[in-house]
Amino acid sequence: MKTFLKSLVAFSLLFSNILLAQTITKATFKVKGNCGMCKERIETTAIKTGANSALWSAETQQLTVEYDVAKTNPDELLKKIAEVGHDNEKFTASNEVYNALPSCCHYEREPSFLKSAENTTKTKAENQFFVRGNCSSCKARIEKAAKTAGANSADWNAETQIVTLDFDPAKISADAILKMIANVGHDNEKYKASDNVYKNLPDCCLYDRSLPFGEKSDLVHHDESAAPKKDFTQHADHVDKNIDEIKLIKLGEATTLNKKETGLTFNISSKELLKAACCNLSESFETNATVDVAFSNAVTGTKQLKMLGLDQKYTSLTKELLPSIRGLASPYGMNLIPGRWIGGIQLTKGGSTVTNGYESITGQINTELLKFNEKPETALNFFGDLNGRFETNITSTSAISEHWNQSILLHGNATLAKMDTNDDGFLDQPTGNQINASYLLNYNDLEHSGLGTHFGISFVKDERFGGQKDFDKNISQAQQSLYGVGIDISKFDIWNKTGYVFKGKPYQSIGWMNQFTYHQQDSFFGNRNYLGKEKTFYSNLIFESIIGNTNHKYKAGASFLYDDFDEDYLTQNYKRTETVPGLFFEYTLTGLKYTLVAGARTDFHNLAGTQFTPRLNFKYDVTPKTILRLSAGKGFRTANIFAENQQYFASNRQIEIIGNGGKIYDLKPEIAWNYGASLQQEFKIFNRKATLVADFFRTDFQDQVLADLDISPNKIVFYNLDGKSFANSFQTQLDFVPAKNLELRLAYKYYDVQADFAGGKRAIPFMAKNRGFLNVAYSTDKNSKGGFWNFDTTLQLVGKQKLPNLNSNPTEFRLPEYSDSFATLNAQISRNFNKNIRVYLGGENLTSYTQNQPIIDAKNPFGNYFDGGMVYAPIMPANFYMGVDFSFN
Structure with a gap:
């Protein structure tokens, strides 16, 4: 026993001496970096150099280490970290090593953390x-x-x-x-x-909290254009804490091009949306050169967007990365998302990720709703224009607790005036009203538990009445001789997104999204009735991790889509149920100067058969300021020929379907390949930063449902493509700040869109080959109370458009082969009196260019030649509006 005690005492003394000899010191240093790869590189280097532990934070740009002074010291640690590419408060990485880092690791090197002679004077x-x-x-x-x-x-x-x-x-x-x-x-x-x-x-x-002590921020006030941190629930397919660390390169003050994104993705902030009236999503792109927006017909007053020379139906339109404007919601869904609800928009040209589904062909537009961002805010908006349109928006975002926050979004609008500016007897825009409400509930505890969830519910009721000016909506169409249009829409959505980030593995996460949607439309166009109901359930499960290290990432998952359609057109009923389980896998390879994203999905469609959808995106940083992007991918969709062509219901045209044995309206699904290339170049003009982006995209249809308007003025004929159909799109855009607070955006677009119709190859109608775009924005400096002025104007030049062939009509009811070119001008002036009150005044179509005879044979709406779908230019002349915003923190 004594021997054991002696041994124990000797061992204790020896162990104590070892502990005393090992002096552990904890210290914190400033080290620059950008992403998860930076974190891994910095921490690994510190440990290899002798640190017992190392923890680096991208948010604070601080490295906390514990080390034995007998084994290493701060100078040695920081020198080694600089040698692998990371500037710190003692050493600067060489330009050669920094430039060789992967593009995602290129942090901003100024201001420097280096304790230079200039800084040391601040003793x-x-x-x-x-x-x-x-x-x-x-x-x-x-x-x-x-x-x-x-x-x-x-x-x-x-x-x-x-x-x-x-x-x-x-x-x-x-x-x-x-x-x-x-x-x-x-x-x-x-x-x-x-x-x-x-x-x-x-x-x-509001000073810059990230700078080292002793350095003054260059900012006089908050940069309101800075993108807010993204909650993972906005991007549930990428539940990576490093998503908060994405840096955006400014194009204009309120639109940014994600320099690190593999695809060509533009981020449109809420500040960009304030440059125009932006009453709903369809009006959110008036200052954007990528998307073309125009009235779809002269009776319903709805707007449709086009991208890459193709109709809206070929673009995936999502809300919170969940399917939103599709199916029966296609014609009017853009009007059901109020502009003041929008927190931001991500617009991706070309093939998007396979994790978001198979329907995207020309790109994806994702809308994010307003969410709590650091401080509670309640906003009230009133809007009115000379055409009798009025609306009110109430939005409130607030924190419930440390991890819970909520958003309450309310909207109401009414169009009261019966405007007929061209005296054709028809309303220029329908009258009616809309009531819209949404509630969002968010939980975020990624830092501690790794868990986050987002819940949302919304309901909208929209009623519109158009047609002849004296039409009485309270009397049935059968009991009056006047032509009327009535559209009654009800839509209900409920959704949830939940994600979990694995502890100790910020690169590994799992997310699950679910949504149920009910959409109902009851409508009539003269003597034609169209009734539609759609019930949709969507589920998407995504797992994300790495293979070896963060240079090799992957996403894998499964999705399920259920669509139940019930449509009545005239006396015929069309019912179908689509069930689409799917599997997908996506691999991301990150090199020193390139990023490759390769994905594929297989969907087992009960009516369209098994569909394989591959997509590829590649980005190469030729230099830090020159970026080349390439993309290629496939997409498929099932056409909803009635819902997607309602602009032609207000006409005498009879619908004819030439089937080929398909299981959806006797037609096959639409399948297309999209290929794209873009070059992004940053440079300086007069010592001021400018960005030039040039891109070319081509879409080739393997199969397509064509809507032929040329066979007869009395028909619209649907049939599957037999031959070729393609769309070429070229765009170049320059963003430049020629003077302080003055922003300029200049763009040119060229489209070549053709298809082999039954009568031969011809251009797709209502698509101008040439378009020009100019946006100029200027703001004054803030005064002591936070007040300032904003001035914004947008000029759009629209070239000639191919028009449908109406030559078999009498001369007075024909159209020329091509339309005339025209220009539109929008402008807005706003005054922020302080951070709580804003007043704005604007005008749309200030050139007052309007289409001559937008409705053919308007005096005889029940006759053979009546057609309200031949719209290629504005219907209404100059319109002026005014609004006021109040915000309360």
């Missing part, structure tokens, strides 16, 4: 302390707080970020004074201000 005495601030208001607040705490005097310098204190240590400590300064909103070397206090500072006082 301080014992009674001097670093305190962050920005302006004269900060100075007054800091000095007052110091005196309140007990200092005899205080002098804060905005340039050096140092406060000099005179105090009696017997009465008050420096810690107590600095704590009081933090309590009023100013970070310092001892204490950090609470987020709530900091966020409520005046705009001019």
Whole structure:
């Protein structure tokens, strides 16, 4: 027993000596980086250099290490980290090593963390302390707080970020004074201000919290165009905490092109949407050159968008990355998402990821609804125009607890005036009203539990009445001789997205999205009735991880889509149920200068058969400022010929279907390949940054459902493609800031869209080959109260369009082969009196160009030649509107 005790004592003494000899030190250093790959590289290098542990945060740009002073030291650690490409407070990486990093790792190198001679001049005495601030208001607040705490005097310098204190240590400590300064909103070397206090500072006082102490922010106030941090629930297919660290390169102040995204993706912020009236999603692209928006007919007043020279139906339109405007919602769904509800839009040209489904052919437009972003906000909007359209929006985002937040979105609009500016007896736009409500509930605890979830529910009721000006909506069409149009839409959505990030593995996550939608439309067009009901259930399960390291990522998952359609057109009923289980896999390879995303999915469609959908996206950074992108992919969809062609219901045209044995309206599904290439170049003009983007996309249809308007003016004939159908799209866009606060966007687009119709190859109608675009935006500097002016104008030039052949009609009811070219001009002036009140005044179609005879044979709407679907230009002349925004924090 004694021997054992002696041995135990000897072992204890030896172990104590070992512990005493090992002096563990913990330290924190500033190290620059950008993403998950940076994190892995920095931490691995630190541990290889001798650190016992290392933890780097992209958000704070800080590396915390524990190390044995006998084995390594800060200089050695930071030198090795610089040698692998990461600037820090002691050493700078060589340009050669930095440029060789993968593109996702290219952090902003300025301002430098380096403790240079310039920085070391900012020394301080014992009674001097670093305190962050920005302006004269900060100075007054800091000095007052110091005196309140007990200092005899205080002098804060905005340039050096140092406060000099005179105090009696017997009465008050420096810690107590600095704590009081933090309590009023100013970070310092001892204490950090609470987020709530900091966020409520005046705009001019919002300093940059990420800079090292001693450096002053170059910002005078918050950059309102900066993209907010993305909640993973907005991108449930990529539940990676590093998504918060994506940097965006500015094109204009409110639209950004994601430099690190493999596809050509534009991020449109809510600030961009405020440049125009933007009453709903269809009006959200008036200042965007990529999307073309026009009226679909002269009776219903609805707008449709086109992208890459093809109709809206070939673009995947999602809300919160869930299917939104598709199926029976295609013709009017854009009007059902209020503009003031939109928190942001992601617009991707060409093939998108396979994780979001198989229907995307020309691209994807995803709409994000307003969510809580750091501080609660309630906003109230009133809008009215000279055409008798009025609307009100109420939005409220707030935190319920540390991890829970909610959004309440309300909208109502009414069109009251019966406008007939061209005196053809028909309303230029229908009258009616809409009631719309949504509720969003979010939970986010990715940092601790790794769990997050998003729940949403919405309902909309929309009623529209058009037709002849004296038509009485309260009397049935059968009991009056006037031509009327009535559209009654009800839509209900409920959805949930839940994700989990595995602990210790920020690159590995799983997400599950589910949505149920009910859509009902009851409508009549003169003596024609169209009734439609659609019930949809969508589910998507996605697992994301790596193969070996973060250079090799993959996503795998399964989806399920259920669509139940019940349509009545005239006396015929069309019912069908589509069930589509699917599997998909996507692999991402990240190299030094390139990123490759290759994906494929297989969907087992009960009516269209098994469909294989491959897609490929490739990005190569020729230089840090020159980016080449290539894409290729396949998409397929089932055509909804009645819902998608309602613009022709207000006419005398009879519908004829020439089937070929398909199981959907006796037609086969639509299948197309899309190929694209783009070049993004950043450069300087007059020493100011500019960005030029040129892209070319081609879409080739393997099969297509054609809507032929040329066989007869009295028919619209549907049949499957027998031959070739293609769309070539070329666009070049320059974004430039020629002077302070002045933004310029200039674009040119060329389209060549043709198909082999039954009568031979010809151009697709209503598609201009040439389009020009110019947007100019200017804003004044903010005054002391946060007030400023915004001026915005957009000029669009639309070239000649091929028109349907109506030559068998009498001369007065014919159209020329091509339309005339025309120009439209929109402009808006807004005044922010402070951060809570904004008033805006604008005009649309200020050139007052309108189409001559938008309705053919309008005087005889029940006759053989009546046609309200031949619209290629604006219907209404110049319109003026006014609105006011109130916000409450």
